[in-house]
Every structure is written in C-alpha cells, then in structure tokens.
Amino acid sequence: MKIAVLSGKGGTGKTTISASLAYSVENSQYIDCDVEEPNGNIFLKASFSEEEIVNVLVPRVNKDKCDGCGICAEVCQFNAIAVVNKDVLIFDEICHSCGACVIGCPQNAMYEVKRPLGVINSNSSHTFMQGKLNLNEPLTVPIINRLKDKMNKHGVVILDSAPGASCTVINTIEDCDYCILVTEPTPFGLHDLNIAVQLVQKIKLPFGVIINKAMDSDQTIQEYCANNNIEVLLELPYLKEIAKNYSKGILPVQFDSKWKEEFRKLFKKIEGSIS
Amino acid sequence: MKVAITAISGSMDSQLEQRFGRAEFFIIADLESGEYEVIDNKAASETGGAGIQAGQTIINSGVVALITGNVGPNSMRVLNSGNIKMFRGQKDTIEKNIELYKEGKLEEIVDSVASHFGMR
Numbered sequence: 001m002k003i004a005v006l007s008g009k010g011g012t013g014k015t016t017i018s019a020s021l022a023y024s025v026e027n028s029q030y031i032d033c034d035v036e037e038p039n040g041n042i043f044l045k046a047s048f049s050e051e052e053i054v055n056v057l058v059p060r061v062n063k064d065k066c067d068g069c070g071i072c073a074e075v076c077q078f079n080a081i082a083v084v085n086k087d088v089l090i091f092d093e094i095c096h097s098c099g100a101c102v103i104g105c106p107q108n109a110m111y112e113v114k115r116p117l118g119v120i121n122s123n124s125s126h127t128f129m130q131g132k133l134n135l136n137e138p139l140t141v142p143i144i145n146r147l148k149d150k151m152n153k154h155g156v157v158i159l160d161s162a163p164g165a166s167c168t169v170i171n172t173i174e175d176c177d178y179c180i181l182v183t184e185p186t187p188f189g190l191h192d193l194n195i196a197v198q199l200v201q202k203i204k205l206p207f208g209v210i211i212n213k214a215m216d217s218d219q220t221i222q223e224y225c226a227n228n229n230i231e232v233l234l235e236l237p238y239l240k241e242i243a244k245n246y247s248k249g250i251l252p253v254q255f256d257s258k259w260k261e262e263f264r265k266l267f268k269k270i271e272g273s274i275s
Numbered sequence: 276m277k278v279a280i281t282a283i284s285g286s287m288d289s290q291l292e293q294r295f296g297r298a299e300f301f302i303i304a305d306l307e308s309g310e311y312e313v314i315d316n317k318a319a320s321e322t323g324g325a326g327i328q329a330g331q332t333i334i335n336s337g338v339v340a341l342i343t344g345n346v347g348p349n350s351m352r353v354l355n356s357g358n359i360k361m362f363r364g365q366k367d368t369i370e371k372n373i374e375l376y377k378e379g380k381l382e383e384i385v386d387s388v389a390s391h392f393g394m395r
Contacts, residue, residue, distance in 0.1 A: 073331060079324025082331045084356040091349055094324045 002157045003270060004173040006200075007182045008192025010163035013212035013236065016246065017182050018160040019043040020253040022127075024263035028156040032130035033172040035118060035143045040160050042249045046128035048121040054131070054146045055114040056097045056139065061088045065109035072101035072110060093138060118143045120150065140168040148175075156267075165192075165199045173200070178270050179207040180233065185218040193221065197230065206274055208233040210266075231273075234266050276306050278376060279333050280369050281343040285313040291364040291372055293344030294393030296326035302369050303336050306377065326350035326390075333359060342372050342381060344393075351387040361385075 005018040015032075019040050022030035032038040059072070059081070068086025080094040081101060092115055102110045118133040120143070129150065131143040140162070151157050161172040173179055179200045183193040193209070200207045207230075211221050214235035225232050236242065236252065245255050252259040281298035282289040292298040301314040314336065318328035326346075330353030333341055341354065342364040354361060361384035364372040375381050 079318065079321055079328040082327050082334075082353045082356075084331075084334050084353060087356060089327075089353060089356055091324065091327055091352075094327065094349070 001155075001178070001271065001274070002151075002159060002176040003178045003180060004159045004161055004176040004205075005180045005182060006161040006165075006169055006173060006196055007163055008165060008194075008196035009183065009186075009188050012182045012184045012189055013210075014163070014182050015040050015043065015160055016212065016236070016251060017180060017210055018158050020251045020259070020263050021180075021267060022158045023251060023253050024260045025156050025158075025267050027127075028158055029126065029152045030128050030158050030160065031147055031151055032160045033144050033147060033168075034160055034162040035131035035133045035140050035147075035168075036162060038130040038132055041128065041130060043251050043254075044128055045249075046123040049124040050122045052120045052146070052150075053116050054118050054120060054143050056095075056117050056142050057099070057112040058092045058095045058097065058115045059090055059099075059101050059110045060113050061090070062109045062111065065107045066105075067107055067109075069106065071104050071106060075100045075104035093136070096139070097142070120146055122150070126150075126152070141171050144168065144171045165195050170199070170203070173205065174203060176205060177274050179205050180270075181207055181209045182212055183209060183221055184213045185211065185215060185221050190220055190224055193224070197228070208270070208273075211235045213238040233269060234262065277303055277336070277338045278306065278340045278342060278373070279303050279336060279338045280341075280364065280372055282313075282369050285315075287311060287370045288368050290368060291342070291344065291366065293366075295341070295343045295346050295350050296329040297393055298329070298343070301329075301332065301336070303338060304369075304373055306373070324349070327353055330354050330357070333357075340376070342376055343384075345388040346384055347390050347392060348387045349390065 005014050007014045022028050032040040070083040073081040073083045078096045080091045082089045120131050122129045131147045162168045181196050183189045209232050215238045242252050280302045281292040282300040282302045283292050285300045297319050298316050299319050304311040318325040326349040330350045334357035340360040342362045362381040363384050
C-alpha cells in the first residue's frame, strides 16, 4: 500500500506527518521525494549505507559526421539546442533526455552521454530512502522515477512529496493508493489545500486531510472540509510542547506514545477506507 | 546591414521590449533602405529555453546586431557564437532606438543578466 503525503503550501508539516506515520507503522518504508530539500532524515535518523548516482542522457555531436543542417535544433521540443554557423550548441540543463535529436539527425552524428543529476541514499534495510538533486539542477522527475523503481513492491510505503502541485508532486503521487493532504489554519494553507484537492480529484485518488497546528479559535479548514465532503483524518494541535521537540528533531510520536497510538489509528483508518 | 530590435508591438512606433527571449516581436530593420520586417517570436510562450530559441531566430534572420534591454546567459552564448553584437536600447520607440544606434549612442551589452531575470 502506497500512501503519499502532499500539501500544496510548503511548511505545513508534510515531513512531520509522513515521518510520524513511518515511525508508527512497523516495517513501513519511508521515501523522501522532496528531492530539492530532503529533510525526513532530520527526524528518522537513518544511517546511509548505499548511494546510487542518478544519471540522465544528454546529446553530444560527432563533428566529423555533422554537416550543421540544424535539424537537431528544430526537432528539440525543449529548445535545448541551437545551431550557429554549423556549430551545434547544446544546453544540458534544459535537455529533457527525450532523444529526438539523436533519432532526427540525418547524418547519425548525435549520440548520448550520461550526466549525473543527483543521488539516492538508503539505509541497509531500505526502510529509509531519499533522493537528492544536485545543486543548480532543475529536473526532479528522473530522480523520483528512480526512487519509485527501487521502492518496495509489497508492504506499506510512505512517500513524502515536495510542496506545490507541479510535475514533481504529480510524479510522486500518481500511482499511489491514498493521499494525505496536510494543511494549516492560515489563508495560505487553505488556498493551497484547495489546489491540492483539485489535483488529487483530477487524478481520482482517495484522500483525506490532516490539520497541523490546529487551534479551536480557527475552524476555517474544518468548515472547508465539511462543505466539500472531505474527511479530516487527524488534527495535530498548535502546542509549545510539539514545537519545542520538533526544533530538536523529535517527532510527536517519539516523545509521546499517545501520538504514536493516534498515528496507528490513522493508518488503520486509511487501510480500512481503501480496502 | 540589418539590425534586430525587441518590441512590445509590431510597428516602428512601438516601445522597446526590455526582455529578449520573452519579447513578443522582433523588428528587423534594414538600415540602408529604411524598410523593416516584423517577426513573431515563437519562443515568447515556450515553457523553457526561450532565450536559446530566440537567439536562433535572431541568427537565422541575418542581422549583425541586436538592440534590447537585457540578455540572459543562454541567449548570450547563442548570440556570441553567431557574432551578433548586442546593444542596450533606451526606453523609447523602435524608430528612436535605431537612430541612436546609427549615431553610435547605444551602450554595448557585454554581460548577461541572471537566468529568468525578466520574469522577476
């Protein structure tokens, strides 16, 4: 069973929720798909024993064969190639590795080479995996695809998504069994929750909402969920005790067994709703 | 001799467009005859690599120089490879900028701005 945790707005507590769930559900696998800023290990403290480099393919030109016709630049859907005075200029960071230039070249002058994009780290038992994009790279999807190749095919997998509702998020959640949408009672939290709701509805995935930093004085998220027939799975209160422990890298489920019990119940609820 | 100028609309009285890759129009002006041609910049609505494709369009148009506001790093690599000289136009009409170019009053652009500068 694959459970994805997303939010729309950043900083609402995706990692707090997904790491707490992974910590509470025995034999689960946690995967940090927020490859631009993986931070789940601040809490789960796995020791990495494996590192795999994730490469993408980028084109190069055999100058002996190239006649500078410019077809490679014309067929490139991403504008990653320009041909100037019969010289082929390739922009690696804009290339999406589709291979159209190689197929399109009438002189067979183009070939592909590997270019490292980032890494995947795992612990020895593979209960923890994270993707990490190299600095200055814009493409997250190849790393998430590789994480998904390596993910457990059976058992419980929890995927900690990036914020937003972009390709990165869609790629993370698209073949999951359930989505947890984490939000907070702020206008931005509500606004971006609404975007995340539209996304999961469009992909037709079952989902529920967790309200982090919940407070009795603000019921806007509860009202939004009630009006739209969305289940609120859990409320994590806005408490100094939780914030203080969080600042030391300690999850609610790690300092209070009551919360561990709550997250186990949450898991049972999700399991029940999709089976 | 022809020069290209980035423009907000497709006429000589249009204002100069400050962005290069995302400019809607390029006006290709023939300095000797005074005639001009308007090119729609297909790259303006691209999701990525606009500067590269716009640079390719400018090179294919056969101009010797480009008058614009700012040039990003990818555009600069393409334009430099094509030996296109770049000049910083003034916040005025296309016509006025051509005059200033002819009088040698426009500053040459030698450094690129950061990528996505025009989107900020």
